[in-house]
Amino acid sequence: MTDISTSAVHATTAALATNTPRRFYRGGERIFAFRGLEAPSDFDGYRPEDWIGSTARLFAEGGGGVTTLDGGRELPDAFAADADGWFGEAHVARFGGDPNLLTKLLDSGERLPVHSHPSRAFATTHLDCDHGKTEAWIVLVADPDATVWVGFRDELSAEDLAELVDAQDDRLLEALNPIKVSAGDAVLVPAGQPHAIGEGVLILELQEPTDFSVMLEHKRFGLELDHAFLGLERPVALQSVDHGPVTGERLETLRRRWADVVDFGSALPDEASAYFRAEVVRPVTGDVTVGAAYAAVVVVDGHGTFTSAHGAREVRAGDVLLVPFAAGDVTVSGDVTLIRCMPPAP
Missing domain, CATH: 2.60.120.10 (Jelly Rolls)
Structure with a gap:
């Protein structure tokens, strides 16, 4: 089907070990079970994400996350050594040696906070980065009645949004659209849409390769304000958030059953x-x-x-x-x- 150059001798298929940086929320058991592994002896219950093929680092929480290949070579170095072999000439011509992708396994051992991610335009202007963080969730395992939330049901003014963020109470979650999910579902979450993932879900997540999150709900998780608002002033960070409404019809366009393929x-x-x-x-x-x-x-x-x-x-x-x-x-x-x-x- 495809003509492959034989000159790309350095890039080779690699089996990846787990790469689970410590996070501020609980999870990880489902990742180790899915991977067929015993949890390591030092597992503390706060390893809810397995970063796959990662050239990105955590925005806070220690800055880890980059994938290391067998032999100890970090993935960005491997890509730089043979970009054409890893990505092909057409990709390199358009994107350079940037994979333009971060993949994760995510196990929600508790409900995640209500948060959103900036768009490419916002990230370029305020975060000196070409990538925002549109993401998608491919549901692999889900407890009965598992729920995710995407987008505000009703349109909010800037003042309404600021009031909800100030309050740090249940009204933030209650303002979002709840979506029941089961194994085999997929949900696209465009940049700017506030969202949360409920407890009891294992997802395969695709996203733009950043860790940019605006933590609208942060007090409950003990997050510092610099972490919650990406080092920006709160009014600036909140400019990245879509105020809604996200209608039922719009939600349907964001969903698919991958298990039907x-x-x-x-x-x-x-x-x-x-x-x-x-x-x-x-x-x-x-x-x-x-x-x-x-x-x-x-x-x-x-x-x-x-x-x-x-x-x-x-x-x-x-x-x-x-x-x-x-x-x-x-x-x-x-x-x-x-x-x-x-x-x-x-």
């Missing part, structure tokens, strides 16, 4: 493609071959064979691979479901 297809609404792509690969009618792409690959169910120019390997639920463009076309066979998390098309 047969053979291969997108896990996300079309609107997501400007920011990232998530491709479900689930051989049903026969082996599936997909084209070369840089991808964080998460095996979400079953077991099978993953074959590329880098050879054939057996994969099973919980495996996580970082696959470069240089791996060429990929053929997936067996009773297996995996999701390829990719940057926007160049």
Whole structure:
């Protein structure tokens, strides 16, 4: 399907270990269970995110998060050494050696705070960064009646929003649209939309590669104001927040059932493609071959064979691979479901 240069000898498919920086909210047990691992002896219950293929760092909380490959090489250094091999010439021509993607597993051991993320335009103006943080949630596991919240139901004035943030009470969450979710759902969360994830959900998250969050709800989680508002004055930070309303009709455009995909297809609404792509690969009618792409690959169910120019390997639920463009076309066979998390098309 795709003509691959043989000159990209440095970029090679890598199996990734967990990368779970400590966060301010609880979680992590579902990540280790999904990955088929025992929790480490020093697990403190505050490792709710597994950062996959990460060149980004935490905005606060110690600044960790960058992926380290086997042998101890940090991922940004590996990308710099062979950008064409990792991403392909077309991606490099448009984006340089920036992967334009951060992928995570996220386990909500408690409800996350109401927060939002800035847009690219806001980040460029106020945070000296080309990336905002549009994100998407691919639900892998969910407790009964699991709930997420996206967008204000009613339009708020700037004064209304400031009052809710000042109050730091339940009215912030109550102002949002609740969405019941189950395994197999996907939700796109555009930058600027206030949101929260309820307790008891394991998601595969795709996002722009930053850790920019405006923590509208922060007192309950003990967050300092510089952390909560990205080091900005509060009125400036709140300019990044969409005031609503987000209607029921709009919410429907942000949702998809990724579990309904047969053979291969997108896990996300079309609107997501400007920011990232998530491709479900689930051989049903026969082996599936997909084209070369840089991808964080998460095996979400079953077991099978993953074959590329880098050879054939057996994969099973919980495996996580970082696959470069240089791996060429990929053929997936067996009773297996995996999701390829990719940057926007160049």
